[in-house]
Amino acid sequence: MTLQLEPDVAFGLYPDLGVAAAVADDRPFLDEVLRRHHFRYSDRLDVYLLPGDTPHNTAVHLVARASREFYDSGLSVAADPRIMLPPGVPTADGRPVRETLPGQSLTALTGELHSLRRSADVADVLEQILDEHHGTVGGLEEFIDTTAAWCERLDTPNGRELALHLRTIAHHVAFLGDQLTEAQLDLAVMPDVTPIDAPSLAKVPHLARHELPSVTRTARSRAALSSSPNRPTDLSSRRGQTTRAPAEPISPRLTR
Incomplete structure (x- = not known):
């Protein structure tokens, strides 16, 4: 060569x-x-x-x-x-600047899941998008809030209405982050490992987007009470440290 x-x-x-x-x-x-x-x-x-x-x-x-x-x-x-390396985001005086890092690729993280076998490793990947400073979820919430602020600067009825709708979406994103954090914590304490004869992840069918499977607390409780040899942790204390306060009530969208 x-x-x-x-x-x-x-x-x-x-x-x-x-x-x-x-x-x-x-x-x-x-x-x-x-x-x-x-x-x-x-x-x-x-x-x-x-x-x-x-x-x-x-x-x-x-x-x-x-x-x-x-x-x-x-x-x-x-x-x-x-x-x-992206440029820094302008911030108001006294507000901490969000550190700039190369953007995470959700496509790359999704691809990484295909090679993982342990629940704890999947939890590590999920934790990357939930990182307070560099995670994708927090970045999306900030992006939507900034878009809402841009609409408010129009100083028109339509701009203010759209800004309100965008801030409602930001609340949904914050709620989504809380739900993903719970799932990440449950994965972190699960001792499960993918069986050798399990089908490849690409062959596991996905539910249609309109199908919402019912979720019981049985599996979650079992995972929370199971001790993990890979990552021993006190789940209750960790939840207290990482879970954010409940989102504010969501305002209904105005209609024209």
Whole structure:
């Protein structure tokens, strides 16, 4: 195997200018692919740049798609991992800033479940989306609240009505987080391991979205009372530490 020391294309962050791409030579194909993904050549800097107002997620997707096209053509690509780091979210004075980390992929976490056998390991994966500072559930709740605030700034009846509806949805998301936390805690104390002869997870049928299975407390109680050799813990004390207070009453949506 021959290692190529210099890549054909390198993506990075240019100070004050955003995402940039540098090419090894002036092959037309390199220019064609970059321009197709909205990069434009700068004579002054001798690099390709995305427009300065390109949103972070859009920039990440454009870099990923261009990289994939180069890889599929047998070219080598290098990328600065800082491209994946999202910018901080503006906050009001006195409010703690939410630390920025590369976004979690629910698709990747879902795929990870297919290789797990122990209940405690599934609990660990579920805990990642429930993390107070970096979890997907908290991020979704913050996103919806921010969208509601944006609608309120319109200062119109429709804007205020939609903001109220969005804040109601945020309450539902907070409630969902509480329910997932309970499920995560139950998984954490279950000593169960997937049988060797169990079907692959991909072959287990999913319920249709409109079907809501009835849930009894029998399995939950059994799991809570079972001691786990993998993760011994005091469930009652842990619940007290992690479960949030009940959500505020949900306001009914206004009608036009």
